[in-house]
Amino acid sequence: MAAIYSLYIINKSGGLIFYKDYGLAGRMDTNDSLRLASLWHSMHAISMQLSPISGCTGIELLEADTFDLHCFQSLTGTKFFVVSEPGTQHMEHLLKHIYELYTDYVLKNPFYEMEMPIRCELFDINLSQAIQKDRVAYLGR
Amino acid sequence: MQFFGSSEISPSPPLPTASGNNAHMIYVFNRNGVCLLYREWNRPLRTLDSNQDHKLMFGLLFSLKSLTAKMDPSSVEKGNLGVPQLPGQGCSFHSFRTNTYKLSFMESPSGIKIILVTHPKASDLRDSLKYIYNLYVEYVVKNPLYTPGTPIK
Numbered sequence: 001m002a003a004i005y006s007l008y009i010i011n012k013s014g015g016l017i018f019y020k021d022y023g024l025a026g027r028m029d030t031n032d033s034l035r036l037a038s039l040w041h042s043m044h045a046i047s048m049q050l051s052p053i054s055g056c057t058g059i060e061l062l063e064a065d066t067f068d069l070h071c072f073q074s075l076t077g078t079k080f081f082v083v084s085e086p087g088t089q090h091m092e093h094l095l096k097h098i099y100e101l102y103t104d105y106v107l108k109n110p111f112y113e114m115e116m117p118i119r120c121e122l123f124d125i126n127l128s129q130a131i132q133k134d135r136v137a138y139l140g141r
Numbered sequence: 142m143q144f145f146g147s148s149e150i151s152p153s154p155p156l157p158t159a160s161g162n163n164a165h166m167i168y169v170f171n172r173n174g175v176c177l178l179y180r181e182w183n184r185p186l187r188t189l190d191s192n193q194d195h196k197l198m199f200g201l202l203f204s205l206k207s208l209t210a211k212m213d214p215s216s217v218e219k220g221n222l223g224v225p226q227l228p229g230q231g232c233s234f235h236s237f238r239t240n241t242y243k244l245s246f247m248e249s250p251s252g253i254k255i256i257l258v259t260h261p262k263a264s265d266l267r268d269s270l271k272y273i274y275n276l277y278v279e280y281v282v283k284n285p286l287y288t289p290g291t292p293i294k
Contacts, residue, residue, distance in 0.1 A: 006214070025217050032211065035223075036212060050258075052242055052258060053185060057240050059239050062209070064213070065235070066213050067209075
């Protein structure tokens with residue numbers, strides 16, 4: 001069983017720029033993943049409007065019946081979210097780590113155009129290593 | 142989504158986890174999106190008027206439900222995104238948390254939605270929501286003077 005089912009990265013305007021699937025259910029249709037990403041972007045924005053206290057930065061954790069969704073928003077508005085097994089801990093650390101990888105291997109890549117889909121080999125390699133490490137740590141717990 | 146079997150009212154409400162009232166507000170919607178009940182205890186920030194606020198809340202829940210139904214990793218056949226789901230159909234959610242609040246959500250088989258907005262550190266509130274639902278069944282639905290679909294008075 002995988003601890004992480006999938007990872008999405010969306011840019012500040014809600015467009016999906018990275019999607020990777022680690023689960024067993026198979027890859028989602030491209031159109032559907034794009035739609036889900038922009039839906040999440042708007043739900044995130046609406047949740048800020050409904051806050052009873054000022055200073056809300058949007059949904060961090062969504063607990064569904066069969067999965068948990070952890071979301072991290074960077075200061076520039078790029079959102080990273082992972083879909084994991086219910087009750088998985090320490091996802092914030094993984095998301096921060098993925099953000100570091102993004103800054104190191106995507107933003108520092110001179111051929112990468114901002115807000116465009118991510119196609120960076122080094123990012124892919126380091127990301128799968130990070131996910132693998134997380135999975136080993138998960139199995140070890 | 143799991144439906145609960147017994148309709149008997151719990152003998153006592155779930156024990157509060159911390160002292161004081163940590164809840165911000167409660168919403169009760171019926172399946173048509175009519176707000177049957179709204180109470181607030183602590184809401185310093187208000188961005189919209191109440192009618193728009195209720196509509197936005199119902200829309201958020203509706204869309205989040207279609208999002209979770211589509212994202213559900215345990216099933217392969219999930220239908221199309223945005224198609225309305227019947228209560229209990231598809232993968233639903235029970236809570237979400239932001240840095241300033243936690244929203245707990247319950248939907249009954251008849252489509253009654255109960256939403257509790259609390260402090261983000263609040264624990265699992267599914268038992269409390271069930272208790273509130275039992276109160277609704279006992280004292281609202283069983284009241285002969287109550288017309289279904291109208292705000293609770």
